[in-house]
Structures are given as structure tokens and as C-alpha cells.
Amino acid sequence: MLSRLIPLLLGLALCSGAEARVLVLGQVSEKPGKDYEQLRPMAEYAALQLAPLGITSAEVRLYPQAADLAAAMRRGEVDWVSETPYTAARLVHEAGARLLLRKWKNGQRDYQAIIYTRADSPVYSLADLVGRTITFEHADSFSSYYLPRQLLENQGMALSPMLDMHQSPVPGRVNYIFSRNERNNAHWVHKSLIVAGALNNNDWENPARVPAALRDELRIIFRSASYPRALELVSATLEPELMTALQYLLQRMTPESAPDVLARYEHTTGFEPILPDDMQLLNDIYQSSRAW
Amino acid sequence: MVGLLRRSIATRYGAILMLITFGASSALLVFSLYVLQGVYNRVSSVGQDAIEASIVRQVSRDALLLGETLANGLSDPLYLQDFSEIQGILSQLMDRAEIGYIYVYDMDRRILHDGTTDLLSYGEPLGARVPAGLGNHFKPGARPLGQYLHVVYPIKSGSAIQGAVRFSMSYSAAQTDIDKASQQLTKTLGGLRQEVKLILLIGFVLLVLFTLSLSVAVGRCLTRPLKELAARSREFRAHDDRVRFNLEREDEVGELADALEQMRLRVQSSHAEVSRLAFHDPLTGLANRRLLQQELESMLLDCEERGESLAMMFIDLDHFKQVNDGAGHDVGDQVLKVVAARLQQLVVDASLDGVVSGAKPLIARLGGDEFTLVFPLCDSACTDTLAQRVSDLFAEPVSFGGERFSVSASIGVTLYPDDGKTAQDMMRHADIAMYAAKHAGRHQYCFFRQDMTTQLQDHLMVLQGIDEAISESQLFLEFQPIYDLQTNQISGAEALIRWNHPEHGLVPPGRFIPIVEDSDRIEALTLWVMERSCRALHRHILPQMADFKLSLNVSGVALQSDRLRDGILEILLREKVPPRNLRIEITETTMMRNVEKCAETLRHWQHAGLRVLIDDFGTGYSSLSYLTTLPIDGLKVDRSFINNQVPGNYCPVVEAILALSKSLGIQSIAEGVETEYQLQVLREMKATHAQGYLLGRPMALEQLLERLGEVEVG
CATH class of the missing domain: 3.40.190.10 (Periplasmic binding protein-like II)
Incomplete structure (x- = not known):
């Protein structure tokens, strides 16, 4: 699989013209200090892995309200978000965020x-x-x-x-x-x-x-x-190659292959692909919340 | 130490000062330590109280501040019933060990929170959980109770009180702080106390040392002048005449020094006087025997060094005893003074004449009538001249009180180095020479010769033996008969003394009588002869011949003595001898020496009935006038005249004497008749009595008695 990926990555790199880019990971946070420390290692790890695609560094941005995060995503300031289904629903509907993967936050699948x-x-x-x-x-x-x-x-x-x-x-x-x-x-x-x-x-x-x-x-x-316990989302503006590469990167991370980074990343034990009902669930959540 | 204390004032004084200082310092030290302990205790107690109060106050203030902070923090969570927030706040406190309990409660004093996660006490009344007596539960306060400080602070929402927070804080931490601070305080104070103790002790030791050295210094300072005075006294005692006691001080020691100086002057003055008395004759002011001996030795040394000679003259006044006895001692003393003055003048003159050498001659009076002259001589050849000049000093009689006293002197001369080398020898030899001069007839000088020592030995033998001779009957009398030439019968006898010496045998009278005559033993000898004669008369002779006349020789010297004069009369009386049977023979020479005194005695005897014969008549310088004025019974013609009566040689003196006695109406007794021719001539010259070997040698009493029974001279 790696033998297939490398030419792909190289191709992407060549096509993109090696444009310098910062990968931004965002989240709604009431405890910015704690959350920043939880997110930063993963962001830096991903940026390092995605360097061939032009990612030079990573950045973590935290927002007090879901609305703020949504606005930031709309402005293309945030590339990648890790959130609960409720916030994810708002981001999908209000910022056009795309579901990337299910996250087993705190070791919980759901x-x-x-x-x-x-x-x-x-x-x-x-x-x-x-x-x-x-x-x-x-x-x-x-x-x-x-x-x-x-x-x-x-x-x-x-x-x-x-x-x-x-x-x-x-x-x-x-x-x-x-x-x-x-x-x-x-x-x-x-x-x-x-x-x-x-x-x-x-x-x-x-x-x-x-x-x-x-x-x-x-x-x-x-x-x-x-x-689902948590979801990984990417912004609407994130380049498809980067989205694919990130999805591939995360999916391959296991507690065995990257224990430290995963543990620091809200005690995550793994990622799995989005299920067919998941989008419907988000739509329901969003519709309900709109009515309250 | 006791000995030292007893001996040294400085040590004693220092020891007393030390004891006083030590005692006072010790008392002060003990008192200071006592006060220090008191101060330490009080400061320690007060300090610990202050620390405790301060820490409690600080802890209370902190606790109240904590309470206020807590209350402020709890205000919103309490309103919102945000238990987790409250627990979050309280749990921070609960983690602290010193927190005993913590409760947040509502206005009904029901517990809203106890800080635990479970919050099981929720709704329970506060009263069951906290000690009673904590006061108002909604008013800020911190109240110590037991081991805890109980703090309460109201929780307000705006101005409305919605509850309160209450917690207890253990004092353990504070107590630990208090204990630590107290320990620190105790340690600091203890150190301080030790320092002060050390300082006090050092001060004590320094004070004692200081006092010790001070007392030593003061003691020395005080005793130094005393020691100085003692040292000077020792020097003074060692005859250092330069010593002065003045110390130029005005204190007590100065007074002592002045007193000592006064004493020194007094002692020196007394010493000079004593010395003068010790070394000088008080009467004449001349040197005495002691000084003579000292000076003589040094003079001899000087002469030895210079190679000079020295003459020493012993001068003994002849018959000076008679002056004393006759004119009294006062007059005698005056005569001695005149003699001394003459001698001094002579020395001056001799010095001026250059007879003596540079050294000063010495004149000394040895006592009585003895003088000594010591002349260091330039030339021993002039000694003779000098001796003659000394002898001439006495040619002129001494006039005093209208009287004239003929004072001659017998002078013994000895020479250094010819006659002797030592002072002792010189004095002895001068003495011997003087005796020789005296023996040779007085009023002359005589140089020492070695053979004189033999004479001296005789002299000493006589003087030392005469008393023994009297008491041990070594003396005895012999009687030489005197014949009446008209009757050819024994009319009397002359008693003659004999000395049978146990070692030397029979000592001739001529050998010892003159010596005894010159001594004071003549009295005793005279009285002995008197007594024995009287006894013989009374017991043996007079019973045979009632008109027997016994002649006794009495020295002229004895005539000067009142005691002898009276003693003779006493014996006469005691032995019951009629005075007319006794005749005293006195030599012309001795009688003439002091005519006045002699006449007085003779008259005294005459008054008692005694008769007097002039012995050795014609040999002396008789004044014929006294023959008429004195009570004299007869003249004894000296044997020298009788000896001259030999055939073909007519001696007119004998005839003249016999004629004289005949004309005076007194007896005449010819002595020394040894030949028939002499007897015949005497008969022709009409001599009344005669004695001599021809007529009878001196014989024992028994023979005399026999002769008395048979006598009839043809």
C-alpha cells in the first residue's frame, strides 16, 4: 500500500508545485490551555507527515463557541476539526465541513x-x-x-x-x-x-x-x-489531496504505531471510516437544534 | 606561705586586697549570674509569649483573609449551587493538612458543602459537625479553640448574606513555627546568656588578675621605700657613714625616714661620743690603751712599709700614789693633766724639730700614772735625745693650788724594729724597760735589752707569788740582835723578812722587797711583818726581856697610806704590845719623798707611843731640819759607812752622824758591823748601839731567845 502511496504523494507534490502551507487544527474549547496541549502533538505529527504535500508546519486554533469555529471554517482559516457529533452537525451545515473519520475518543467508539x-x-x-x-x-x-x-x-x-x-x-x-x-x-x-x-x-x-x-x-x-463518540472533519476548502492524505494518515494510526501521539490526542485509540448513517444523524441533530 | 605572709607586708597587703576583691567580685559575679538568669527567664518567657501571640495573630489574620477570599470565591458558585465549583474551591483547601473541617452552609445553618466529592453531609445541621461556643456563624471571626483556629466568613451575594463558610485550621503548623521560633529564641537567648556569662567570667578573671597585679604593684610601691630604708639601715649598720635616710617624701614613710635620719644623727653623735670614750682617756683626752693598741699596729705597718723606725716609751710616774694619797685624787688628776699637757707640748716641739718622721706621734694614757709615747722616727739615733727630753719634762715640779709636786718618771724605751716587731712585743718590752728604769732607781729612762725579760720574770714571780707567800706561810722572820755598846747587852733586834719560795728556794729580801714596795702589796706585807713581830714580842721575847725593842722596816710608801698607819696601831693594840717596845725603821730616801705626809704619820705614831728610826741614814738627801721637827728616836748609820771603817782609813761621816745624834739626844745604831776593828772604832766614837754579823747574824726567834738568856758580850 505504501508502494502505491508514495508515487501518489510524489505526484501530488509535483502537481501542487510545492506551495508552502500551514495545517490548522481547530476545536471549540472551554479549557484552551488543556485542549491546546491535547491537540498540538497530533497537528505537528500530521504536518510532518504531510510535508511532501507542501505542509511546512501545523497550528492549533481554539474557539469558545461552535459558531466561532464555524465562522473560521467558512473563512478557510481552519483545515481540520476534531469534535462531537452535535458540533460536527453545525460545522457541516453552517461551514460546509466534510466528514473525514470517526474518532474513538477516550477509547470510546460511541x-x-x-x-x-x-x-x-x-x-x-x-x-x-x-x-x-x-x-x-x-x-x-x-x-x-x-x-x-x-x-x-x-x-x-x-x-x-x-x-x-x-x-x-x-x-x-x-x-x-x-x-x-x-x-x-x-x-x-x-x-x-x-x-x-x-x-x-x-x-x-x-x-x-x-x-x-x-x-x-x-x-x-x-x-x-x-x-459516534467523536468525528474528524475537514474544511470545504481543504485540497482533496491533503484530505485524502490526512484521512489515510489517521486511519493508519494505531495505539501500537503511534502510541504517544494518539494518547495525547484526547486519549484516542483509533479511527474508523464514516458510516452511511452518520451524515443523516448529523442532519437530524442540526435540524433539531435549529428548532430550539 | 604563712611565713611569707608574716614576713612581707606587701604579700600580706596583696593577699588581703586579693581576698577582698575576690570576695566582692565573686559576690558580684554570683549576683550578676542570678540577675542574668532572671532576665533570661523573663525575656525568654515574654519573648515566647510574644512570638506565640504574634504568630496566633498572624495566623488569625491570614485565616480571616483566607476566609474572605474563600467567601468571595464561593459567592457565585453558591448562588448557582455549583457543587463542583464549590468542591473545586474547597478541595484546594482540603488538601492542606492543617485544615480540620470546612463547611459551607446556608442561613439555616444547614450544610451545603463539606468539600467532599460525595457531599453526604449535605443538608445536615452545622451544629452537629462543629464544636460549640464558636460564636456568631455569620460574622467574620477567627476563634482559637483547642488545637484549632475556627474561622467563619459570611458569603454574600451583593449585600445579602446567603450563607457562610466555616473551617478550622490546625495550629500545628503555627505551633511548629512557634516552637521553632521559641527554640530559635531560646537558642539565641541561651547563646547570649552564655556570651554574657563568658564576658562576666572573663571580666571576673581580668578583674582578679588586674587586682592581683595592682596589689602587687601597690604593695611594691608601698614597701619599696620601706625596703630602701631597711637596705640603708643595713648599710648604716655595716658602718657606711655616707648613708642618709631622707627620702624627700611627705607621707608617713617620709616621716619614718626623717625619724630614722634623726635617729641616725643621734646614733652617729652617740657613736662618736662612745668612740671617743672608748678610745680616749676621759681625764686627759689622750688615747687610751685600746686606741694605742690599734694605732700602734697600724703605725708599725706604716713603718714596715716605709722602712722607718719607731720608738715607744712607757712612762710611769714615780710615787704618784703618794700624790693621790697625800693631796687627794682631785689634785692627782690635775697633776696628770699637767703631765699630759707637757707630753703633748713635747710632741709638738719634737715634730717641729724634725725628730719624728711625717707620721703623727701618739700619746696615750694607759691608766693611773702610766703614759705612753710612740714616735715614728726619721733616725733611731736620736732616740736617746728624745728620751732625755721626755725625762726632762719631769724635772720641774708641778705647781698646783699653791703646792708643788715633784713628779719624776721612770721611762722604758723600746725600738722598732730592733727590739720587737709586733705591737704586743713593743708594749711588753717598753713595759719591761720601764720597770728596769724604775728598778734602777726611778727618775730615769732605760732602753730595753733582752736580758730585762729575766728581771721581769723575777718581778712577775714576786708580784704573782707574794699573796700566796703570805697566806701559805712561805714567809718567816729572822731577828738580827742589836747590842747596847755601853752594856754590851742585847737591847733589841731588827726583824727581817725571809721568803722561802717553794720553787726558787730562799729569795733574798733585796730581790723581792723593792718589787713589793712598788706594788700595792707592800701594805699587806708590812702588816704581816707587824703582826708576826708583835706576836713574837708579846709571846716570847717580852716575857724574857721587858725592855726589848724590836725594829721593823716600814717602806716610805707605806707611810703615805692612812690605812697602813692605822693598821699598825690596831695590831699593836690587838697583840697587846707596848708601843715603846716597837721601833719603826724608815729609810731616809723614802721619808724625804713626801715629807709632809710622812711627818703627819710619824706624829700620829708618836702620839700612840711608837718610836721611829731613820734607816740608812746618810745615803739620801736629808734635810737636817726634819731631824729636829720629826719625832725620831734614832739614826741607823748606813752599812756603807761602817764598811769603810778599815784600819788606816778614817771616815768622818760616821763620827759626824754619831755626834749629830748625840747632840739631838737620840740613839745611833751602827749597821753592818763585821769586824772587831769596826766595833772598836764605834766604841771609841761613842756609838750607842750596833748590829752586824760580828755581833749576830739574823737568826730565828728560838736562837734569839737563847741568846737573850746567855748574852754577855765582852
């Missing part, structure tokens, strides 16, 4: 949304949540906001955001509030401040996110279907 309540709660089904409160993690969260909200709405329930915790729930509606992180989510439910919470199954099972003592007193009332 995940599902979980809705839970206190064990002693009278709530046993999603329908019991009407007139009660639920806490999602974050407005950008796929597993802890998009998926559960879509589930609730698909079942015909109307959701109403709460301004703060002290506000009384609106009757006939499912009142929701963002907990900002998994732990608050669990505590609020556990302390009976909020009736139910939504988390992905990985966080639920992680004692650092949901302490075991708390989980013992909580009860799952609903689990969603599984969704």
Missing part, C-alpha cells in the same frame, strides 16, 4: 444518553417529568442536552428553560436547567434540588464524574441509542 432520578423518586418514566425539573449538562453537549431533549420532544413533551434553580417549575412542561458539568448534574439530582438529570453513559459510569455513593442512590429511567 456513547448513549442516560436520564436518571433519585432512587426514592416517584418518577419512573420520561412522562413523569412533565411539570418537574431536569438538568442538562451544557447547551453544546450532544449526549447531555441534544439527545435527551430530542428524546423528550420526540415523545411530545414541551421543554421550558429555567432561569435559575430557585424558580418554580412551569406546570405541563419539562423545566430544564444546565448544570455546567456532570458532577453538579448528579449532585443536584441527589440533593433533590432537581428531579432528574441527563448524562452520557461514559460519564455515568465514571466515579470521578458521578461518585459511586451518589450513583447508588440514583436510578436510571431511560437510555438512548448509541452515537
